Amino acid sequence: MGVRPRQRDIAKLAGVSQTTVSLALNGKTADYGINAETEQKIMDAARELGYVPNITARALRGGRNRLIGVHAFEPLFPTGRESYYGEILVGIEQGAIVAGQDLVLFTSIHQHTGQANIFHEGRNRLRIADGAVILGFEQHDDELVRLADEGFRFVFVGRRERAAALGPYVSAEYAAAVRDITSRVHALGHRKVAYLGLRDRAEPRVERLEGFRTGSAELGMTVVAETWAGAGEVGASWIRQVMDGGATALLVESTGMLEEVAEGVAELGINMPGDLSVIGLDSITDPSAASHDWTHLLVPRREMGARAVELLLEVLDGHQEPTHHELLTCTFWPGSTLGAPAQEV
Amino acid sequence: MGVRPRQRDIAKLAGVSQTTVSLALNGKTADYGINAETEQKIMDAARELGYVPNITARALRGGRNRLIGVHAFEPLFPTGRESYYGEILVGIEQGAIVAGQDLVLFTSIHQHTGQANIFHEGRNRLRIADGAVILGFEQHDDELVRLADEGFRFVFVGRRERAAALGPYVSAEYAAAVRDITSRVHALGHRKVAYLGLRDRAEPRVERLEGFRTGSAELGMTVVAETWAGAGEVGASWIRQVMDGGATALLVESTGMLEEVAEGVAELGINMPGDLSVIGLDSITDPSAASHDWTHLLVPRREMGARAVELLLEVLDGHQEPTHHELLTCTFWPGSTLGAPAQEV
DNA sequence: TCACCAAACTAATTTGAATTAGATCATTGA
């Protein structure tokens, strides 16, 4: 009592060798012609002793740890109100659960810079995992190149241009989705639109803008304004301005900004969507906290995380090219802030 | 290139034995009289090859990996709106960063039951980590006993009664904090109070209730109602009822319920805190999303997580008794929903 | 009666790092 039983303990109890125990426990009796009676003795002994394989020994022999690294070059759980990675992490966890893998969160933060370097103090911390899912916008291409050179496999969540050759990535069809939205807006009769983006231009935002520009150009819609703002910078006056410019629809990149727009709209006494249609271009994490049933895009972050885990395992098993990448489809949420413009312009 | 270097590769490059490499890498050169020059050669070779220890081999041998396990017997990132573990995980991550440890999130879920068993399919996956922080309310005492028997160390976040002998726990002083609140309520002149709890009675809730009962009994306050409800079950009629019963103050266990109360209060046109004081007994994760500046308790979840990591390391170093436990103090947030009752009863 | 074959098993090795028990060599004291 107190000491875990080993295969050798089972072997002793069943009167066979450790080899036979291993074969029986792994269902290879047929391949090696182990007697059914012997097998039964072994199984009984294993049950009696409460045998549990030592995953560590198994992993040592097999070369895999069943550990998937998750790295973001920054803290995964920010101290701020909402975690950017939240939904993606949920997906990664679900993917790991399904695949029977555990997750390693690398916390090794460079105290001075506040950034996490993979190669810290000459050591590659990530290598304790079989492979890794890399999140975030930070590029650190040099480190990733070095990792890939060493034979370490990883996949990205989010589009990668420069690092695309190093490993697969999973992203979302932002451009196509935003283009689809512009055509919906056009179909309802809107001809003049405005676009409100975040000044901080990370990858997915560039793609959204591309979709917007392509769509509005193709459909011959007038772009009244393309504004880049930070939090708290957009108010009633800006809305007044774009509406004076004739805009009847407004595309808003971030969910936080949607609520700022809502305040401005309320202040101006504007009817939504009668006077102005407003469409969000990102997911709304907590719809119950939203002021409106916004018409918006649903970015499949959870699916992206789960798919990234699957992809990583495929790469590790040699079933997938490291240059492969996938774009998941965004869903359109009709909501109630998009409608036909009050009067045709 | 492409293959992960082993100690033996370093040994070959430096012209020494694998033993010497192991000694040098583990800083035991002084104990075994390894030449400083030889040590330097080994360190250089290790850096050149990009050596990273194989944690599996190390774990098999019984060494430490600077890995802390996190396990909850259920998904850590729930699919629901708010993560119960969120703040605790933030604390654990911070604690790990400070201590230079990485985290392994053990995801092992039993597909059929939806619950995580440590000994799922015979694998004790936790063993890759040096020890673990166990979260959640699920008890699974049998598995924990078995783990402890095997010499695996862990600490709990949240009070444990039955499993208290297995490892230390970190919890919060819920009872004392709620008792303190009842005395504040009493001091303001309230004599009749009501308590609104979640029907789902997990550990911390029991303690809150205990604090409430002790406090109100000592102070001679009348308990108008002690109601256990689920989400969406409390409305204006219930509030009307307790106020008709003379209650001038209402203690509410969960933050979600606070907002339900807010709606009922608005519906009835009740003045808060003039007609009714309302006090929350849990943290409010996102104050900007709250309808009021609620008077409430701040549960130090982040500190609990960080302290749990510290405690685990102390236990692993043999500097702490496995039977030790700690209760962290909750903070009182004055807010603006607690005041003197309108008229003395 | 003996070579041959399959059935039923086992000894030995492997995995990577840590540790125990030596080994080698030069130097020192008597």
Place this chain on the structure above:
DNA sequence: TCAATGATCTAATTCAAATTAGTTTGGTGA
């Protein structure tokens, strides 16, 4: 001059399981 000592390093073993390369035994065919 020879044992004793210390400095430096290594061979061998250990951890638990999986796998490779056999070994033993009994039976069959010629």
